[in-house]
Amino acid sequence: MQALPKCARSLYAPFTHPKHTNRIRFSPVSQPQPWTRSFHASASYRALPLAFDLYDNSGEATGAPILILHGLFGSKRNNRSISKALARDLSRPIYALDLRNHGDSPHEKEHNYVALAQDTEAFLKEHNLKDATLIGHSMGAKTVMTMALRDPSCCANIIAVDNAPVDAALLSDFPRYVEGMRRVESANPQSQKEANKILEPFAPDLAVRQYLLTNFARPGPGEPYKWRIPIHTLANSLGNLGDFPFRNPEEARFNKPALFVRGTKSHYVADETIPIIGRFFPRFQMVDVDSGHWVISENPEAFRQAVVEFLQDSE
Template sequence: MRFAQRSLQPVYAPFLHPKHTTRIQLSRSTPLPAWTRSFHASANWRVVDLAYRLHDNNGNAKGDPIVMIHGLFGSKRNNQSVANAFARILSRPVYAIDTRNHGESPHDKAHNYTALAEDVEAFLQKHNLKNSTLIGHSMGAKTVMTMALRNPDCCANIIPVDNAPVDAALSSDFPKYAEGMQRVEQAKPKSQKEADKILEPYAKDLPVRQFLLTNLFKPEPSAPLKFRIPVQILAKALDDMADFPFTNPDEVRFNKQALFVRGTKSPYVSDETLPIIGRFFPRFELVDIDAGHWVISEKPEEFIKAVVEFLQEKE
């Protein structure tokens, strides 16, 4: 594993789940079968067909694909300039997707990392995307980690951004965001300004409110604004978003390369989680960026530089 030099002191937080604390010794993982699964609906959820936006530098990006997965309450419209930069600099097409219950993708009552992973795995197969780099932020980070551990052959490498493969409580901000968004829907606002005022007590930072309110739309010209995402479903899924479906790195491991990017002002990837990351992802590299949880939007140039350097080294 490789560590970039930190720009701040380590961020310590009590996020390592007790069930991980006794696992210290490394052992050889059980080999996993080749990626030959058929993606059909399970007893508990169905695979949904994901909406996406392709960034391919006007058709000039012909290399191996990059798939970008947003975080909770996000969409494929997030970080478009970053996706365009990757397509241009790396000459690789970038598929920015909407996960289930986000953006223009279908809604479903099941919202957990196994369901999210199966959706994206089906997307890769449908579009015949091979040797992909999977980039995910927050919820998207746990999704790409889940995919890599479920089916290592589904991708060439992964780049999880500001999340770790542990069961860890979400920041208290996310339940507040969900509550505020429900309040907005109940008020049936006619304008973005009105919605912003309702949401302000639940999301103090203007950039966060602007991010959340990108999900608002008008079904009809005279209708009140409403969220295109199913806020109630996502509010009920917050515990699942704090969870991680794998608990034992002695049973599953991703032996390909992985770049973990964390914000030094964020608690989601504390130094205590690094040994667990190293056991699930023994070839991981770590880059720290002087930012909070919203690493990509806060420091896009630094994020682009870290990803480009990582991927160019692999060529």
């Protein structure tokens, strides 16, 4: 554990943060301001029922629940291995969710962080889940941050993976992925092999293509391949997904423990975002993991260790 020098602890002034520091812990530097919601953050949408998988280590995981939320174009299946590992290590049940417009969950034209947060808040209430830990990657990370700032009582702590509470346009990779997926949709390929060939110019990395193509499947035996996700809706929502619904840390603050995990080869959580993270989440810690943006799949063991250590320290 590395401590910052006293002069660098004010989160209201810029400071540099060494990219490869293993873990830095921050403490509150001032009394929290009264919490209010901005209009955008308190907008109301129809909550959708979310599909999920439960991992409870064969019934032996009986602690407080953990929810894990995937990123854009992902699904609950992406988090199968890490969910099993955390249920075993922490003896806590893990709920891996499909967010709206993904996986087996319903589709809806509204796709922004407030709508995603409201779906997940409704899931917590429906399943009577108390003192939960919320884990989210990328799109899921901004969703759990939104939940924590909308209603700090909804959870015990959060873990945000490779995203920050700032407005920042998605990397140009994602519009290219969408264009490639649209080309696949227009071509109506009869196999994943054909779809992969069409997608290759838009997603040269094989691992990324394989990730995207987990959404390309037959609805039933003998039926043609289709995207399981609404490409048009998600394409129209890319701007929303670069947004963050809270603008003013003086109006919303989460004073419970928060862990931010970022990939050392990723650009989603730049050093310049550290002060604003600290103002929204004054008790945050940060861990750097040797990976790109897809932290959990690229370095699952380092991620698992960071989560276990954080949650054991928080008990």
